Amino acid sequence: MKFKSKKTALCLASAVTALVACPGVAYAQDQDDAATVDHKTIVVTGSLIRGVEATGSQSIALDEDAIIESGASTTNELLGEIPQIATFNNRFDNDPRAADRSEISRPNLRNLPGVDAATGATTLILVDGHRMTPMGVSQASFDPDFIPPGAIQRLEVITDGGSSLYGADAVGGVINFITRKSFDGIQVDGGYDFGDNYSAWNAGITAGINWDRGGAFFTYSTYQRDEISNKDRSYGARGNWNADGTVLTPSGTECLVPVGEIVTWANFGAGWTSNPAAAALGVKRTPVGSPCDIDGESALLPKLSRHSALFGLTQELSDNLTFEVKANYGESSVRFSKYPLGDTISGASPNTLMIPGAFGDTYDVASVGFSYGANAAYVDRQQTQDLQVYGITPEFTFDAGGGWQIKTTAYFGESQSSRVLPGSDRAKLTNYVNTGALDPGNVAAASAAVITDILNFETAGESVQDLFLVRTIVDGGLFELPGGTVKAAVGVEYNRDRAKLREGDVTIGGIANQPFRQASRNVKSVFGELSIPVFSMLDLSLSGRYDDYSDFGDTFNPNIGFNFTPVDRLRIFGHWGESFNAPTALDSVRTANARFIAGAVLGVPDPNGEITSAPGVLIDPTRDDVLLVEGSGGALKPQTAETWSVGFDFEPVDNLKFGANYYDIDFTNILGAVNPQLASVVLLNPEKFIFNPTQADLDAFLAASENGTQFAGINVADLALIIDRRVANISKARLKGLDFSASYLVETGFGDVSFGVAGNKLFTFDITDSGTTVDQLEFDEPDFNIAGNIGLRAGGFTGRVTVKHTGGFDTNTAVNQTKVSSFTVADLYLGYEFPEGSGIADGLALRVNVDNIFDTDPPVFRQQRNLNYSGFTLGRIFKLSLSKKF
Numbered sequence: 049m050k051f052k053s054k055k056t057a058l059c060l061a062s063a064v065t066a067l068v069a070c071p072g073v074a075y076a077q078d079q080d081d082a083a084t085v086d087h088k089t090i091v092v093t094g095s096l097i098r099g100v101e102a103t104g105s106q107s108i109a110l111d112e113d114a115i116i117e118s119g120a121s122t123t124n125e126l127l128g129e130i131p132q133i134a135t136f137n138n139r140f141d142n143d144p145r146a147a148d149r150s151e152i153s154r155p156n157l158r159n160l161p162g163v164d165a166a167t168g169a170t171t172l173i174l175v176d177g178h179r180m181t182p183m184g185v186s187q188a189s190f191d192p193d194f195i196p197p198g199a200i201q202r203l204e205v206i207t208d209g210g211s212s213l214y215g216a217d218a219v220g221g222v223i224n225f226i227t228r229k230s231f232d233g234i235q236v237d238g239g240y241d242f243g244d245n246y247s248a249w250n251a252g253i254t255a256g257i258n259w260d261r262g263g264a265f266f267t268y269s270t271y272q273r274d275e276i277s278n279k280d281r282s283y284g285a286r287g288n289w290n291a292d293g294t295v296l297t298p299s300g301t302e303c304l305v306p307v308g309e310i311v312t313w314a315n316f317g318a319g320w321t322s323n324p325a326a327a328a329l330g331v332k333r334t335p336v337g338s339p340c341d342i343d344g345e346s347a348l349l350p351k352l353s354r355h356s357a358l359f360g361l362t363q364e365l366s367d368n369l370t371f372e373v374k375a376n377y378g379e380s381s382v383r384f385s386k387y388p389l390g391d392t393i394s395g396a397s398p399n400t401l402m403i404p405g406a407f408g409d410t411y412d413v414a415s416v417g418f419s420y421g422a423n424a425a426y427v428d429r430q431q432t433q434d435l436q437v438y439g440i441t442p443e444f445t446f447d448a449g450g451g452w453q454i455k456t457t458a459y460f461g462e463s464q465s466s467r468v469l470p471g472s473d474r475a476k477l478t479n480y481v482n483t484g485a486l487d488p489g490n491v492a493a494a495s496a497a498v499i500t501d502i503l504n505f506e507t508a509g510e511s512v513q514d515l516f517l518v519r520t521i522v523d524g525g526l527f528e529l530p531g532g533t534v535k536a537a538v539g540v541e542y543n544r545d546r547a548k549l550r551e552g553d554v555t556i557g558g559i560a561n562q563p564f565r566q567a568s569r570n571v572k573s574v575f576g577e578l579s580i581p582v583f584s585m586l587d588l589s590l591s592g593r594y595d596d597y598s599d600f601g602d603t604f605n606p607n608i609g610f611n612f613t614p615v616d617r618l619r620i621f622g623h624w625g626e627s628f629n630a631p632t633a634l635d636s637v638r639t640a641n642a643r644f645i646a647g648a649v650l651g652v653p654d655p656n657g658e659i660t661s662a663p664g665v666l667i668d669p670t671r672d673d674v675l676l677v678e679g680s681g682g683a684l685k686p687q688t689a690e691t692w693s694v695g696f697d698f699e700p701v702d703n704l705k706f707g708a709n710y711y712d713i714d715f716t717n718i719l720g721a722v723n724p725q726l727a728s729v730v731l732l733n734p735e736k737f738i739f740n741p742t743q744a745d746l747d748a749f750l751a752a753s754e755n756g757t758q759f760a761g762i763n764v765a766d767l768a769l770i771i772d773r774r775v776a777n778i779s780k781a782r783l784k785g786l787d788f789s790a791s792y793l794v795e796t797g798f799g800d801v802s803f804g805v806a807g808n809k810l811f812t813f814d815i816t817d818s819g820t821t822v823d824q825l826e827f828d829e830p831d832f833n834i835a836g837n838i839g840l841r842a843g844g845f846t847g848r849v850t851v852k853h854t855g856g857f858d859t860n861t862a863v864n865q866t867k868v869s870s871f872t873v874a875d876l877y878l879g880y881e882f883p884e885g886s887g888i889a890d891g892l893a894l895r896v897n898v899d900n901i902f903d904t905d906p907p908v909f910r911q912q913r914n915l916n917y918s919g920f921t922l923g924r925i926f927k928l929s930l931s932k933k934f
Contacts, residue, residue: 628689
């Protein structure tokens with residue numbers, strides 16, 4: 049049986065809900081566990097110096113038991129338990145609506161803006177203190193879900209900028225996954241999750257052996273998850289709301305039964321009009337068919353298959369030289385179901401055709417949406433994403449004597465990413481319609497050859513990214529001060545990042561015939577850190593890093609931190625620093641691409657009333673299509689940030705601890721693209737949202753898009769909006785907030801009862817675009833997250849109830865709704881570990897998790913043709929798992 053100190057138990061209660069930093073968690077090891085090897089030196093996240101905690105910064109640590117008890121099925125789901133991360137009480141996987149431009153999950157500490165549009169990340173992900181290979185077709189960051197669960201020994205989070213130690217990307221903070229050093233024996237793990245219209249399972253094995261002065265281990269994990277469709281959850285419905293927000297009707301028009309309308313134009317003497325005000329002249333709209341629920345057939349959570357593995361070997365080559373190597377591999381396959389593919393085609397207006405007419409003449413123009421699924425030759429093809437990553441990390445550690453150590457780490461890794469979005473060749477569609485080979489009102493009558501030819505088309509992308517780095521760090525003691533030994537660390541690093549990318553609109557499989565665009569860049573870095581115990585009550589930390597990039601220049605980022613302990617049990621800490629996020633090598637090879645979305649304009653806010661007379665009511669119903677232009681916007685600059693924070697930890701009596709941390713982030717040159725779902729963004733960026741575009745507008749954007757010729761047949765008379773979502777340094781942001789936490793442990797005769805709470809309150813979230821600053825907290829943005837738990841540990845039994853709460857917010861974009869309610873979810877964990885001497889059950893642990901005990905739906909957020917909820921949950925999910933050690 050495992051035993052932990054009282055301090056560790058207290059910290060564990062906090063760490064489970066990411067409450068506070070507890071050294072006991074970070075360093076806790078089970079003395080009776082043969083899998084644990086005693087290591088003489090420990091470096092924690094936020095410092096390069098052995099045995100020194102991160103000075104001046106708030107840190108969060110979860111050990112192996114805390115990770116298990118969270119019940120998280122994936123690493124990103126685990127991170128969603130932390131109130132400071134954007135996925136708290138929210139979607140832990142990518143939103144399927146962005147599956148054509150987002151393949152990986154990137155944790156976002158502090159919910160910094162722009163992360164969904166940039167290729168890189170503003171939260172740095174480390175494994176054992178070093179970077180990992182970037183992944184994705186449209187992203188260039190590492191997805192922590194590819195770390196095998198059996199490999200993770202502990203998780204450390206620093207919620208302040210870390211560029212002074214680690215370089216680029218550590219703007220919101222650093223998340224470091226510490227993998228195990230060794231394992232002796234065999235452990236098998238398995239789990240099964242189930243709920244309404246949902247199931248998933250996972251399995252894993254870890255095996256290893258220790259020998260004199262070394263050891264080796266291997267761990268493998270697989271995770272398999274079924275799909276949940278929007279129709280499987282009541283809150284997943286999307287469509288059009290009536291004016292008072294009481295009735296939601298489907299909005300899909302590309303249906304198995306054709307949907308559209310015939311617009312009758314009338315001549316008023318000086319020309320043609322379709323304005324409803326001219327009804328007396330014969331202007332009218334005749335509906336064809338009824339809209340269908342296309343969104344209901346789309347994935348709320350896609351089908352997923354993932355495999356991951358890690359091998360590790362450690363060998364003491366001599367009394368002062370140790371060699372360690374780790375190798376990782378991971379692959380995943382994601383599949384998205386959708387309604388049978390369709391298209392929308394419209395006839396040209398009499399104005400476009402320059403048809404002559406006399407006063408009172410009428411002319412009918414048909415606009416029809418249809419699905420190819422009505423034809424027997426239609427073959428359903430799912431949208432796909434496939435990822436593969438591998439890497440190897442050799443490391444030498446040399447004890448130089450006198451308390452000094454030299455550590456050299458190398459890493460090489462490569463990722464291969466691909467995505468496929470089935471589509472239709474609109475040029476061929478237009479030709480077949482014009483020649484009569486395809487009648488949009490009777491798709492079933494078309495020949496198989498016609499349907500097959502049109503659908504021999506897809507939007508595909510493939511990338512290959514690799515990372516090579518080598519780093520040497522020297523650390524040790526310098527001299528004595530009244531408060532202790534002044535310690536230092538200095539290091540040098542070389543980093544080479546390469547990316548190859550090919551993407552485009554091609555015939556099925558045709559992407560293989562496209563050439564790769566390639567880019568490479570390197571970074572040479574020098575960095576250092578000083579830990580200065582000025583006297584017993586005051587510790588100072590000074591650090592700085594110089595990075596010289598081969599493409600965009602150089603940068604220096606400093607950091608100053610302090611810990612002040614005026615009395616026992618009270619620590620006051622603070623820091624100031626600068627951080628940055630650099631454009632990635634992938635940014636250098638990206639181009640702009642256009643994307644046509646039929647009938648989608650009501651999903652975009654119209655704050656100036658340019659196309660709507662009232663919410664959900666178009667001035668010209670014939671113009672409802674949208675063209676998006678996405679991808680690279682040209683030369684990009686680094687994003688930069690200046691951050692500072694001050695906080696305290698206080699333990700007035702044994703087993704009671706609480707603290708707070710106030711932070712301020714000034715984030716500039718934000719790399720991203722406009723968000724077309726926010727009214728404030730539409731209002732402040734008129735040059736990015738071109739309502740009622742002219743033919744000249746359309747031609748200009750298609751000319752700037754690599755696939756522009758594919759959309760040459762678009763009728764501008766049907767186009768309501770062009771959105772320019774090309775990535776650029778578009779804005780700056782200011783965030784100010786407060787983290788807070790408390791934990792308490794009560795020792796009783798039957799076990800230890802723990803209480804914990806942690807949260808985040810955001811005071812300021814301002815974004816400045818084009819010189820105008822908008823308060824993001826005024827509308828459509830929650831500003832409060834909190835998690836609390838009550839736990840019991842008695843013998844081999846552990847139980848815990850966790851409650852997660854996100855505050856409500858005001859809205860000005862919803863239909864007949866001014867307030868979105870708060871969201872509260874309760875989770876349950878029960879576990880039992882059989883004690884030693886239990887016979888066949890020796891080493892067996894059984895666990896039950898119930899996520900969302902009360903099956904609470906997320907709060908209603910009524911939006912036209914958009915998500916109608918805030919936050920995210922799968923509903924009540926039962927998770928059964930076991931592990932057995934041999």
